[in-house]
Amino acid sequence: MMSRLSLLAAGASMVALGACTTPMGTTGGTAAVGTPPGGMSRAQQGAIAGAATGAILGAVRDSDGNNKARDAARGAIVGGLAGAAVGATLDAQQRALQSQIATPGVQVVNTGTTLNVVLPEGVLFATDSAAVSGPAQSDLLAVAQNLRQYPNSTVQVIGHTDSTGEAAYNLQLSQRRAQSVANILIAGGVQSQRIAAGGQGESQPVASNDTPAGRSQNRRVEIIIRPNR
Structure with a gap:
């Protein structure tokens, strides 16, 4: 069961990542601080984390008890998009703070x-x-x-x-x-x-x-x- 959920989460993460257009890296006075490893933006990291969480919650909260795979996939997509939005907001807020602090x-x-x-x-x-x-x-x-x-x-x-x-x-x-x-x-x-x-x-x-x-x-x-x- 968990292996299937992992595969679903990974697949839905790719869907969520496809919707992310936030540029990698940051700018500002302290741009090197907090830059994500491996060139992956916070929006992309958030999409992956959100998709994994959403997949598990979608299956656990399955309403009809008949199609956990479908509910897990739906949860992964919703969670991935939500995680991407949070990550993108953090990126933008970080850049703004770095430009405002003297x-x-x-x-x-x-x-x-x-x-x-x-x-x-x-x-x-x-x-x-x-x-x-x-x-x-x-x-x-x-x-x-x-x-x-x-x-x-x-x-x-x-x-x-x-x-x-x-x-x-x-x-x-x-x-x-x-x-x-x-x-x-x-x-x-x-x-x-x-x-x-x-x-x-x-x-x-x-x-x-x-x-x-x-x-x-x-x-x-x-x-x-x-x-x-």
Whole structure:
């Protein structure tokens, strides 16, 4: 059964891919960040993932119990087209963000399912402070404008620190910093119900805390933009 579903999903993926005309690659100030491997656009990746999911759901939710293959194929095509649409939207939104953010060091990472805007502490805050710097406020207002242009998403703002100092204090600082960033997005016109803010303290490092360079990478705020499906 699963082998048949896999074949159906693969076939329907090709149908969905045939409908995708999004150009490969991205442009903008940080074009290399988040570029899909193998030259495949996010729309094409989304089509494949959506088709596979749709095929399985189509068979599982078979209404008549008599033609699971047909329902799986239908689900794959619908899922593939939906996935392609989400991928294409992420590509377009990423390019727009890259052109709108002016501060060096800010990354816009397209994972295929989310856009992650990574802002280093040095861009946002003074040491041991949750007050956002003037230049960073301009970038955050540009992010807010982008979120208004692409309203069909939810937003997580997550603060992170390095391991220097007490863990409890670091957690509190990361929470205050995340809330400061969220407040600027809201002030920029993003609906507050779209945004959830929180801190992870030192619990999610992306580099070693044993070196100054690693600790600098760990001190950051991430804005995770997740399209509604």
